[in-house]
Amino acid sequence: xxxxxxxxxxxxxxxxxxxxxxxxxNRQVHLTEAGEKxxxxxxxxxxxxxxxxxxxxxxxxxxxxxxxxxxxxxxAYSHLPAMLEKFRQxxxxxxIKLITGDPAHAVSAVHSLQADISLAGKPNNLPNxxxxxxxxxxxxxxxxxxVACSATQLLQQDPIDWQNMPFILPLxxxxxxxxxxxxxxxxxxxxxxxxxxxxxxxxxxxVALGCGVALLPDVVIKHSPVANQVSYLNLKKPxxxxxxxxxxxxxRLQEPIIKAFWELFAC
Numbered sequence: 001x002x003x004x005x006x007x008x009x010x011x012x013x014x015x016x017x018x019x020x021x022x023x024x025x026n027r028q029v030h031l032t033e034a035g036e037k038x039x040x041x042x043x044x045x046x047x048x049x050x051x052x053x054x055x056x057x058x059x060x061x062x063x064x065x066x067x068x069x070x071x072x073x074x075x076a077y078s079h080l081p082a083m084l085e086k087f088r089q090x091x092x093x094x095x096i097k098l099i100t101g102d103p104a105h106a107v108s109a110v111h112s113l114q115a116d117i118s119l120a121g122k123p124n125n126l127p128n129x130x131x132x133x134x135x136x137x138x139x140x141x142x143x144x145x146x147v148a149c150s151a152t153q154l155l156q157q158d159p160i161d162w163q164n165m166p167f168i169l170p171l172x173x174x175x176x177x178x179x180x181x182x183x184x185x186x187x188x189x190x191x192x193x194x195x196x197x198x199x200x201x202x203x204x205x206x207v208a209l210g211c212g213v214a215l216l217p218d219v220v221i222k223h224s225p226v227a228n229q230v231s232y233l234n235l236k237k238p239x240x241x242x243x244x245x246x247x248x249x250x251x252r253l254q255e256p257i258i259k260a261f262w263e264l265f266a267c
Contacts, residue, residue, distance in 0.1 A: 013038070043113040051255045064093040067257050070115035072103040073201050078219045079119060079136065079244070087264055094257055102199040104173030110247050116258050121174030122243040131253060133246045135265060138217045140178055140239040143230040149210030155233070162186055166194035166212030168203050174242040175200065179215045182239050204230060215239060 001009075014021050021035035031039060050065045071080055076098065084096060099115055106120030111127055122132055145151055154161050170176045183191050194212040197203050200220040207214050208229035221227055246265060252258050 040113055047116075047252065047255055050257070055256075062093055063091045063257055063260055065257050066095045066097055067261060068097045068099065068114075068116045069118070070099045070101065070106055070109040071119035072106070072199065073100050074217075074220045074223050075103070075119045075244075076100055077223050083265065087261055090264060091257075091260055094260075102171070102173070104171065104176070104198075107247055110249055113249075116252065116255075117246055117248050117261055120245065120247045122245055123174060124177055126247075129250055130247050131250045132243075133262065133266065134243050135246060136244045137241040138174075138219060138244050139241045140175060140215055141218050141221060142213060142215050142233045142235055142239075143204070143207050143221055144213045144233050145207055145210040146229055146231055147208075147210045151210065151213050155213075162188050163190075164192055167191050168195050168197065168206050168212045168214045169193055170200055170203065170216075171196045171198045175215070175217055178239050178242055182215060182237075185237060 010021060017034065017038070019034040020032050021038055022029050023032055053065075069080075080098075087094070088096075099109070101109075103119075103121055106115075106118035107123060107127065107130060109115040110118045110120075110130060119135075120132070121138065122134070126132055144155060151166055154165050167179075169179060195206065197206070200216055201224065203214045203216060204221060204224040205226050206212070208226045213233070221230070246262065248258055248262060253262060
């Protein structure tokens with residue numbers, strides 16, 4: 001529809017609820033608090049409408065519709081292909097819309113209805129309204145540069161001076177939680193942080209360039225195009241793996257498409 005038609009629709013909705021949905025200025029438009037609530041209502045209403053259409057369809061044996069799925073870039077290579085192949089063989093008429101991003105945002109994407117299902121690392125504190133189903137255990141390793149740098153010099157010391165070692169860390173998420181637990185076990189009170197990075201994939205090249213060392217999921221290292229430019233360092237005390245799984249809002253598990261995906265990978 002045209003911009004003027006869209007504006008009239010929005011103004012009509014604002015008049016009906018007697019609240020502005022958008023804040024407008026010369027540079028941008030963003031949602032008000034009422035707009036955020038209305039967006040969540042609209043997404044849920046759309047999901048309910050899709051469920052109703054499926055329930056009343058004369059072709060109930062064949063699921064049709066859309067599934068919004070969130071995962072990290074690495075998971076799109078490592079775990080998702082086999083899962084989607086299995087799902088599409090069973091339900092070929094379901095359209096998959098894939099969203100990739102920082103794995104630390106996977107649970108919140110489901111919580112905020114930005115995605116129907118997410119592949120996520122299980123956080124220490126899972127929201128009460130989110131259901132999690134385990135599919136794999138993700139191990140982590142410490143990788144170091146192969147080029148000569150301050151990090152490789154520190155690694156030659158015995159014992160290694162971890163307190164002054166430059167670390168490159170993910171900004172947040174399950175891997176970050178495991179790394180912080182490792183710091184605590186090594187009694188590294190104030191680690192020297194060279195950089196924090198949203199996501200994981202960009203950290204491997206930074207290590208390869210000699211910026212520092214990093215503790216990362218093995219699956220990320222394996223699928224990196226610069227994996228042959230870093231080395232693994234054996235740790236006396238390995239890092240505890242974290243769980244990778246499917247997460248979804250509990251109240252949405254009865255929606256036909258989400259239920260089908262969930263049950264297909266149930267343990």
